[in-house]
Amino acid sequence: MEKMIILLAIGYAIGFYVRDRRAKEVVAKQAAVRQQEDERRRQYRQEHDLSDPQNQLRFIDECSLKAVPSVNREAVRVLYAIDEWIKVCQPDWRFAFEVAMGSFIKTPYAPDDQRQKRAFNSYSGKRVDFLLIDRFGNPVLVVEYNGSGHDLSGDADARMAVKRLALQKAGIPLLEIPERMGKPDIFAALSEKTVMFEAEKRTG
Known part of the structure; x- marks a missing residue:
């Protein structure tokens, strides 16, 4: 009987050892597989990290690029009107x-203020169509052309609202030019906006 018990105990111990070893x-x-997967993900992130200049060079080298007009045909007309107006009315601009x-446009320097970071990130990447500056490089007027390409994306109005608020808080005038506005009307609108801006500066 004792031998039977001993044999059963030995068998149980061997079975436990085998099961434990298999487990x-x-x-x-599983740990090795996870480690391999983690390494593959790390390598993928490293190879596709857009902040790495070497990756940027590789990405660009892998594709074909071509030059395209930086301003659409409608906006070119506004561009030349602004250029002509500056030469006539504000030659130093x-x-x-x-x-x-x-x-x-910058927020006050406050590294620990998350509100400032959120505000800056909300507008910093948005672009204005035209920025006019004075002889010292100060922004004096932003011109937005609301042509046929203005509403191509569904959030155009929302993005424009962000631009308006940022410009307003920074004290930079905004002139919005509607589609098909003629050159004389553009000249008049630019002059009117400039006069208003100068008057506001004088009154403080």
Whole structure:
């Protein structure tokens, strides 16, 4: 009887050892698989990291690029009207087009203020059609052309509302030019907006 009990105990111990070893092998295999998957994901993220200049070079090199007009045909007419108006009325001014708002509107420097970061990120990547600057580089007027391509995306009105608010809070006048406005009317609108801006500056 004692031998039987001893044999049963030995058999149970061997069975437990085998099951435990198999379980450990399964766990080890699962861990190895997870490690391989983690390594593949890490390598994928590294190879597709857009912040890495080497990846940027590779991505560009892998594709064909071509030059396209930076301003659509409708907006070109407005561009030349602004250029002509500046030469006649404000010869010391200059202008640029498709300018990111983060380049000329800043929030107060407060590294720990998340509100400032959220505000900046809300408008910084949005672009204005035309930015007019004075001889010192200060922004004096933003011109938005609401042509046929203005509402191509469903959120155009919402994005425009963000631009308006950011410009308003920064104290930069905004002139919105509707589709098909003629050059004389563009000249008049630019002059009127400029006079209003100068008057507001004088009155403080």
